[in-house]
Amino acid sequence: MPRPDLIDTERISATIEAEAEKQRREDDTFGQFERDIEQTWADITPSGEVDESRGDLLDQTASLAALDPQVPIGSRRGLRGVKWLVRKLTYWYIRFLTDQFNVFSGVLIRHLRSLETRLGNLEAATAQPVDQAESTASDCLDDPPEPSPAVASLVADFAGVGPCLVLSGGEGAILKAMGDRGIRARGVEQDPDRVLAGLRSRVDIRSGDATSYLADVGNEGFSTIVLTGFVEKLALTDLLGVIDQAGHKLMKTGRIIVAVADPANRSRVELELGSGLGISPITWRHLLERAGFDASLEPCSDSRITEIVVAHRSESRPDNSN
Incomplete structure (x- = not known):
């Protein structure tokens, strides 16, 4: 049984990168999409930060996954429109989830602080010492x-x-x-x-x-x-x-x-x-x-x-x- 031809991943990656570079030169919107996706990744990282000293976050992701998340939109009108729509929907959805998580975290912090106050009042009412920092000016x-x-x-x-x-x-x-x-x-x-x-x-x-x-x-x-x-x-x-x-x-x-x-x-x-x-x-x-x-x-x-x-x-x- 003949073996299937091997896929030249390096050539494919080079072709994709060349197409992406062409899009960057011809259309500034492509660069804006890149910045949008980078911001999205920064928003969903645990610290919410991008470590510039370790290189671009998308570059690190591409290196680890052996995939380039920055798929070019393409030069054909129909295909380009579809990919652009997918990109925008993906960014919107990730941003939506991030905002929901941030709101939930804020509400959770408020409830925890309220719980701490109630526990302090309860300990004070039962004449037990409460470990609280002294009030500052x-x-x-x-x-x-x-x-x-x-x-x-x-x-x-x-x-x-x-x-x-x-x-x-x-x-x-x-x-x-x-x-x-x-x-x-x-x-x-x-x-x-x-x-x-x-x-x-x-x-x-x-x-x-x-x-x-x-x-x-x-x-x-x-x-x-x-x-x-x-x-x-x-x-x-x-x-x-x-x-x-x-x-x-x-x-x-x-x-x-x-x-x-x-x-x-x-x-x-x-x-x-x-x-x-x-x-x-x-x-x-x-x-x-x-x-x-x-x-x-x-x-x-x-x-x-x-x-x-x-x-x-x-x-x-x-x-x-x-």
């Missing part, structure tokens, strides 16, 4: 409100074109303003209610502590890091650590944007409870300049945040993203 202050449209728009205007990180993300006002300008951005927010609101707005927002996320995210080379919200409740020592960490996450031409209210404008109660927490925009500029940035104050039409700080990495400052 920041716990007595309300979280800053969501940035106004004026603040979100101004921050987005000064953001770089590369990937951006917004800490804290709130309900996604700044993320949405960046997305409207075609800027790829992600945010981190600790309040589960705000995370859920952001997910409903279809923005990339993660649940977690902003300070811890900044320390653990890895040197990804963000073009812009926005500091707002949570930094208004940090002491000076913690703020210096945030500036240092942010400097290591920026690309060579990266920038830091700070959108905070001036503590001097706080009410009397907030001044007493938040003594030593948060600094004014002009002090932010001073600290960023000492850290090696060229910083400036930009006026804002918002009644609460009247100025934002825009700090570019100085030409002489080395790149810390590697």
Whole structure:
């Protein structure tokens, strides 16, 4: 019985890659599909991140599976349309599942925190000791409100074109303003209610502590890091650590944007409870300049945040993203 001819997989892969490269040159939509699929894979990975130092995630997948997930659309009109439709439906479905999982995680966190509170009340009622951390001064202050449209728009205007990180993300006002300008951005927010609101707005927002996320995210080379919200409740020592960490996450031409209210404008109660927490925009500029940035104050039409700080990495400052 004659043996079947062997399939030249290398030749087939080369043909597919050549066709894909042709499509990239002729139609920018192909490149957009590639970026959409890469974002989808990033969304469904456990950490929600793409490790740039280990190469493109799709390249790793193709190497491990011996299959290229980036199948070209094709040059024939009918076949191309069918493949394009399959791609869009696949991306939509994976994104839909991811959003459902994120919403479920947020609700689960809320129920777990409610359960912890109830158990604490039960232990207190039965005169049993409760292992709870001591309240800090920041716990007595309300979280800053969501940035106004004026603040979100101004921050987005000064953001770089590369990937951006917004800490804290709130309900996604700044993320949405960046997305409207075609800027790829992600945010981190600790309040589960705000995370859920952001997910409903279809923005990339993660649940977690902003300070811890900044320390653990890895040197990804963000073009812009926005500091707002949570930094208004940090002491000076913690703020210096945030500036240092942010400097290591920026690309060579990266920038830091700070959108905070001036503590001097706080009410009397907030001044007493938040003594030593948060600094004014002009002090932010001073600290960023000492850290090696060229910083400036930009006026804002918002009644609460009247100025934002825009700090570019100085030409002489080395790149810390590697």
